[in-house]
Amino acid sequence: MLPLLQETYRELRPRAPFPEFELRFYPFVNINNTVRLADGRMKLRLSDLLESAPEPVLKAILHILLAKIYRRPIDRAHSSRYRRYIASREMMQKAQRVRQMRGRKRLESAQGRCYDLDEVFDTLNVRFFHGLLGRPQMSWSAERARHLLGHYDPAHNAIIISKVFDQPHVPRLAMEYIVYHEMLHLKHPVKIRGSRRCVHGKEFREEEKAFPRLEAARLFLKSL
Ligand SMILES: [Zn+2]
Numbered sequence: 120m121l122p123l124l125q126e127t128y129r130e131l132r133p134r135a136p137f138p139e140f141e142l143r144f145y146p147f148v149n150i151n152n153t154v155r156l157a158d159g160r161m162k163l164r165l166s167d168l169l170e171s172a173p174e175p176v177l178k179a180i181l182h183i184l185l186a187k188i189y190r191r192p193i194d195r196a197h198s199s200r201y202r203r204y205i206a207s208r209e210m211m212q213k214a215q216r217v218r219q220m221r222g223r224k225r226l227e228s229a230q231g232r233c234y235d236l237d238e239v240f241d242t243l244n245v246r247f248f249h250g251l252l253g254r255p256q257m258s259w260s261a262e263r264a265r266h267l268l269g270h271y272d273p274a275h276n277a278i279i280i281s282k283v284f285d286q287p288h289v290p291r292l293a294m295e296y297i298v299y300h301e302m303l304h305l306k307h308p309v310k311i312r313g314s315r316r317c318v319h320g321k322e323f324r325e326e327e328k329a330f331p332r333l334e335a336a337r338l339f340l341k342s343l
Pocket residue numbers: 300304318319
């Protein structure tokens with residue numbers, strides 16, 4: 120790896136002396152790469168997810184880091200090679216697995232005061248999805264959030280529902296609607312079209328309409 124680093128350095132700075140290089144692969148939670156230069160020592164830390172990357176990809180990331188720290192323009196061939204590699208399906212899956220393991224989320228429990236989210240998930244799963252969805256980690260949120268009523272977190276495979284729904288005056292219908300919406304996110308992963316993320320696609324919206332008394336449920340949400 121050092122020869123590759125020296126070669127990359129030479130391309131950017133043909134005559135300058137080498138700093139003292141220190142390069143390590145590091146278990147970041149995300150695919151991070153950092154570089155620091157102090158007192159003639161250059162510390163590079165690459166995500167250990169890149170440890171098995173092919174040499175041209177490693178060369179690309181080294182070029183990007185060195186160009187950044189010396190404020191040189193980044194060669195577009197290198198930046199696109201690196202981006203393509205990171206965006207490959209295999210790398211995305213790898214990164215997601217690692218986040219799940221390293222970034223373990225602290226979650227509250229599925230059992231609330233009024234509703235048990237595991238039971239709600241299982242009931243809706245049978246009613247609307249032929250029982251085909253695998254149950255993710257279900258949890259009530261820590262706060263009674265009104266701005267974020269629910270969300271599905273694919274990195275941790277968890278559905279979190281705002282505790283605002285875990286109250287006796289909240290009709291089960293409204294709470295079920297939020298869980299159903301998040302279950303649709305589980306079923307329809309976010310699609311990337313070009314640079315746009317498509318969160319509520321056509322199929323998603325069609326399927327959401329299948330929820331009975333949808334309008335009544337939405338009306339209640341407005342009153343929260
Ligand atoms: Zn949504």
